[in-house]
Amino acid sequence: MSDFSLIEAKMKQSAVSHAAIEAFRRNFHALVRQESGLISEEQIAPAQGLADWSKIREQQGEVDPLLLGKVAVIKLNGGLGTSMGLQAAKSLLSVRDGSTFLDIMAHQILHLREVSGENVRLLLMNSFSTSDDTMKHLSRYQGVGLAERSEVELMQNQIPKLDAATLTPVSWPQDPELEWCPPGHGDLYPALVGSGWLDRLLATGVTYAFVSNSDNLGAVMEPELLKYFAESGAPFLMEVTRRTAADRKGGHLAVRTSDGQLLLREVAQCPSEDLEEFQNIEKHQYFNTNNLWLRLDALRDLLEKSDGVLPLPMIVNRKTVDPRDKNSTAVIQLEVAMGAAIECFAGASAIEVPRSRFAPVKTTADLFCLRSDAYEVAADGRVVLRAERQGVPPDVQMDDHYKLVDSIESIGMPSLVGCHQLKVQGLVSFAEGVIIEGDVSIHNSTNERQEVPVGIYRDKQIAW
Secondary structure, X not given: OOOOHHHHHHHHHOOOOHHHHHHHHHHHHHHHOOOOOOOOHHHEEEOOOOEEHHHHHHHOOOOOHHHHXXXXXXXXXXXXXXXXXXXXXXXXXXXXXXXXXXXXHHHHHHHHHHHHOOOOEEEEEEOOOOHHHHHHHHHHHOOOOOOOHHHHEEEOOOEEOEEOOOOOEOOOOOOHHHHEEOOOHHHHHHHHHHOOHHHHHHHOOOOEEEEEEOOEOOOOOOHHHHHHHHHHOOOEEEEEEEOOHHXXXXXXXXXXXXXXXEEEEOHHHOOHHHHHHHOOOOOOOEEEEEEEEEEHHHHHHHHHHOOOOOOOOOEEEEEEOOOOOXXXXXXXXXXXXXXXXXXXXXXXXXXXXXXXXXXXXXXXXXXXXXXOOOEEEOOOOOEEEXXXXXXXXXXXXXXXXXXXXXXXXXXXXOEEEEEEEEEEEOOEEEOOXXXXXXXXXXXXXXXXXXXXXXXXXEOOEEEX
């Protein structure tokens, strides 16, 4: 079936914006045409010779404070921390000393405003699941322009899941909310247009946007990097960093051989026969951090040329309408990636940044590490690795006993400033004063929690 009318009617009934409907219409018709969205190895070449921020940062010189009044910081804040046992916005997780991701972001913006004297904008791209909790938390920032929904919220759209057999909107009366799904972070562009925020920002002199994930504390709006982007004249800049073995399944940067255009290839866009090459981190060296810089006037002009819809590559995800019930109706979820817009902008660029600008918290092990003394809070509110870590965080691995946030709240915190790798298996806790250095493995094979006694543990295996 190729009739979009039922889908359009459902989206209009739920007050989905015209921009989001048109973006979904484009993806739907691509699906009907059986476009796979796949990018084969033959179509691309590895990205090479990128600018290295660590080498050119010192050459930037002074930043005009007025430039900070021309940037909006946009944080993708639509995710719940369900994988870690949370039922609220992930950004409300306590990170350090009672401060949440959201508090840290707010303090960074307030610091930028203080040092520049400019009204640096913060926009949170919330979802229907995170909006109320986020705004309730921000109520503590009354009087500084961060507590009013109309000043900080950019709402993420929702799109219908499609019945895989009929390509019509799936019906699931048991839980109608499951009939909808997020359209991927590529929804940023129709959300900016449909909400009116794009025109609003441009009308107030905001020319640039820095976009990143709210759980990535390394993604700070660097004034020097803003200056670099502004002076480059590029309409779009992607921050990339070197891939490691842990990033083999993450989207990588490449060059389309037909026209030399930079593009982003996600694993869902890779043909199965090319998967080995996709995961070749020596060949495809650059990983998308999802830290993006946009010229908003260039985005407006491109949208006007493309009938209001960026031609982003479509990603097809096949799931069940109830993800917890594999016997429920098979559905198709159409998604687009925010970074994929790099191929839409002529003259788009990429820059290699240190790994420290990509520090997302995806697991409780990441959170455990972030709460340790391997990190410190800088004067400008940033949470950064201590200098002696030389930009490399400890590698903390914890088994399924620690999958949920509650499981790490009361087990104590060892010193990790000198730790290279810490592996924890089984139920353990740490006495106050435990110091972990080098490579340490802890394995408790009993059914009772065991405490690691006070002491310095360097390159050791501890077992019960």
